[in-house]
Amino acid sequence: MLEIKNLCAGYNxxxxxxxxxxxxxxxxxxxxxxxxxxGKSTLLKTLSxxxxxxxxxxxxxxxxxxxxxxxxxxxxxxxxxxDRPKTDMMTCQDVVETGRYPYTGKFxxxxxxxxxAVAEAMELTDTTELSGCPFSETSDGQKQRVMLARAVCRExxxxxxxxxxxxxxxxxxxxxLEMLDRLRRERNxxxxxxxxxxEFAGKISDTVLLxxxxxxxxxxKPSELLSKKSLTEHFDIPDELYNKYHG
Amino acid sequence: xxxxxxxxxxxxxxxxxxxxAVSISAGSADISLTELIKILLGGGSDETAVMILLKIxxxxxxxxxILGGALALSGYMLQTYFHNxxxxxxxxxxxxxxxxxxxxxxxxxxxxxxxLNSAIMAFAAFVGALAAMSAVLLMSSKIHSMSLLVVCGxxxxxxxxxxxxxxxxxxxxxDIVNLxxxxxxxxxxxxxxxxxxxxxxxxxxxxxxxxxxxxxxxYQLGESYAVDMGVNVKAVRIxxxxxxxLLSGCVAAFAGPVSFVGIAVPxxxxxxxxxxxxxxxxxxxxxGGGVFCIISDMIARTAAAPSELxxxxxxxxxxAPVVLIIMLxxxxxxxxx
Numbered sequence: 372m373l374e375i376k377n378l379c380a381g382y383n384x385x386x387x388x389x390x391x392x393x394x395x396x397x398x399x400x401x402x403x404x405x406x407x408x409x410g411k412s413t414l415l416k417t418l419s420x421x422x423x424x425x426x427x428x429x430x431x432x433x434x435x436x437x438x439x440x441x442x443x444x445x446x447x448x449x450x451x452x453x454d455r456p457k458t459d460m461m462t463c464q465d466v467v468e469t470g471r472y473p474y475t476g477k478f479x480x481x482x483x484x485x486x487x488a489v490a491e492a493m494e495l496t497d498t499t500e501l502s503g504c505p506f507s508e509t510s511d512g513q514k515q516r517v518m519l520a521r522a523v524c525r526e527x528x529x530x531x532x533x534x535x536x537x538x539x540x541x542x543x544x545x546x547x548l549e550m551l552d553r554l555r556r557e558r559n560x561x562x563x564x565x566x567x568x569x570e571f572a573g574k575i576s577d578t579v580l581l582x583x584x585x586x587x588x589x590x591x592k593p594s595e596l597l598s599k600k601s602l603t604e605h606f607d608i609p610d611e612l613y614n615k616y617h618g
Numbered sequence: 619x620x621x622x623x624x625x626x627x628x629x630x631x632x633x634x635x636x637x638x639a640v641s642i643s644a645g646s647a648d649i650s651l652t653e654l655i656k657i658l659l660g661g662g663s664d665e666t667a668v669m670i671l672l673k674i675x676x677x678x679x680x681x682x683x684i685l686g687g688a689l690a691l692s693g694y695m696l697q698t699y700f701h702n703x704x705x706x707x708x709x710x711x712x713x714x715x716x717x718x719x720x721x722x723x724x725x726x727x728x729x730x731x732x733x734l735n736s737a738i739m740a741f742a743a744f745v746g747a748l749a750a751m752s753a754v755l756l757m758s759s760k761i762h763s764m765s766l767l768v769v770c771g772x773x774x775x776x777x778x779x780x781x782x783x784x785x786x787x788x789x790x791x792x793d794i795v796n797l798x799x800x801x802x803x804x805x806x807x808x809x810x811x812x813x814x815x816x817x818x819x820x821x822x823x824x825x826x827x828x829x830x831x832x833x834x835x836x837y838q839l840g841e842s843y844a845v846d847m848g849v850n851v852k853a854v855r856i857x858x859x860x861x862x863x864l865l866s867g868c869v870a871a872f873a874g875p876v877s878f879v880g881i882a883v884p885x886x887x888x889x890x891x892x893x894x895x896x897x898x899x900x901x902x903x904x905x906g907g908g909v910f911c912i913i914s915d916m917i918a919r920t921a922a923a924p925s926e927l928x929x930x931x932x933x934x935x936x937x938a939p940v941v942l943i944i945m946l947x948x949x950x951x952x953x954x955x
Contacts, residue, residue, distance in 0.1 A: 416842075419842075419845065419846055420845050420846070421841075421842050421845045421846075440848075441848040441849065441850060442848040443848075444848060445846065445847055445848025446848075449846065450842075450846045452842050452843075452846070454840055454842045454843070455840075456839040456840055456843050457701055457838060457839055457840050458839070459838070459888075459894045460888065460892065460893055460894045461893075461894070465893075465895075469835070469836065469839060469843070469847065470847075472832075472836055472847035472848065472849075473847060473848045475832070477829070477832065478831060478832055478897055479831065479832035479835055479897065480897075
């Protein structure tokens with residue numbers, strides 16, 4: 372379970388996301404919806420430990436993140452961010468294996484349990500047949516599935532995803548979300564992600580958080596928050612424009 | 619995969635042993651192989667042969683292996699640090715910074731200000747390397763283009779070299795006796811006590827780098843992934859800078875500027891291994907650097923015998939084309955992406 376309380380996030384002392392609070396339990400999906408620059412990525416980076424929180428608290432299963440070692444935190448929380456990994460001469464399996472890092476010993480060699488977790492994750496994400504392929508030569512959709520396998524093979528309790536479906540075509544978008552939906556149920560993973568596609572967010576999420584200029588302007592059930600009225604207001608879209616292309 | 623790695627290590631070790639033997643036995647004074655083995659085992663009746671072997675050829679050969687390995691490893695660390703395949707101690711001006719610090723130290727010691735020994739030389743070079751590295755780091759925070767960063771490094775190198783030249787010009791000849799020769803770089807004239815100091819520093823650093831192979835593997839993926847994997851990125855960065863400065867400083871102090879080894883060797887070794895995993899790359903790069911420098915040194919002392927070529931002359935001829943290949947490949951990758 373991930374619980375954040377009055378979290379303020381930003382860079383170099385400049386606050387970008389203000390006083391955000393929410394709780395996500397196992398097998399639940401919370402989706403952050405907001406315009407470009409609203410603070411979604413900053414918030415996710417702070418949750419994953421890439422940025423220190425400016426203020427506020429992050430609790431994992433009731434334990435304050437500040438009281439956890441980096442390695443213990445990494446065992447419980449796994450992130451899939453928008454940066455492309457640098458994968459010089461790595462096969463897809465090599466990339467997935469890096470997900471087991473917090474569990475491996477002094478020299479990073481994988482044990483049998485690690486290997487099994489990697490194989491399972493690749494099975495679940497439909498990437499087994501890619502294992503020997505150079506990562507750099509795979510398609511965007513395949514890369515995204517490999518990165519999901521990497522995040523999942525750690526067997527985390529919490530999964531953070533920043534715009535996981537951007538740059539994917541319709542087929543890959545839908546299969547990716549289907550995979551995510553199945554994984555969180557089967558493995559009881561709490562998911563926090565940001566999505567641009569509000570129609571998908573409405574179908575897959577248990578909770579939606581609307582983020583505007585760094586402020587949470589609404590949190591609750593997708594059916595309530597993703598209505599036409601709410602969306603046009605949230606994204607500053609005139610009614611006629613919404614009706615013409617989206618309605 | 620495993621098989622290829624084992625074969626690669628076998629190849630590197632064989633080459634290293636073979637060329638070490640050749641390097642020790644070849645030279646203007648012919649020493650037969652049986653004589654060689656006898657002397658190395660502590661026997662040997664010919665006084666001059668013993669002298670030549672133990673006081674001249676052995677330290678020189680060992681220096682080429684140890685310092686060559688150090689240089690290649692230092693290059694590997696810098697490439698990893700900057701995520702840039704053409705970063706290296708020479709092109710980033712770190713070797714020149716080390717050399718400047720050593721020149722200053724030599725002059726101070728000649729004036730009687732400090733007692734000179736190999737350890738102090740190495741320490742001065744380390745400080746100089748760190749200073750030049752700091753300048754590069756300061757620029758890298760402002761410059762995000764990899765090729766521009768290398769250009770800046772080259773400029774830092776020129777500045778340090780120019781200052782060194784000025785200092786040398788104004789110094790008395792007797793002060794800089796020890797500085798001669800290594801404006802072009804050489805493994806000749808290595809004394810046994812210097813080799814021991816080098817060996818201690820370099821093997822300690824090699825061990826430390828090898829023990830860091832796990833966090834380095836995480837760092838390779840990029841900062842955000844390293845953080846996600848639970849790595850203390852700041853600590854890894856500091857350790858990488860200190861260790862690579864120590865290694866390249868050590869080379870600059872004892873052999874002078876040796877170009878392109880730091881860039882060419884890690885690339886060639888990576889191609890040989892077929893993987894960039896640090897746990898195999900670190901020891902293999904070290905061995906590869908040793909092989910590369912021992913061959914270069916043999917060419918340097920035999921190609922134009924009885925006079926000698928500078929070691930950089932040879933390493934540039936062998937290494938610079940490799941750098942060009944790397945840049946062309948990188949360019950191709952960009953076009954494909």
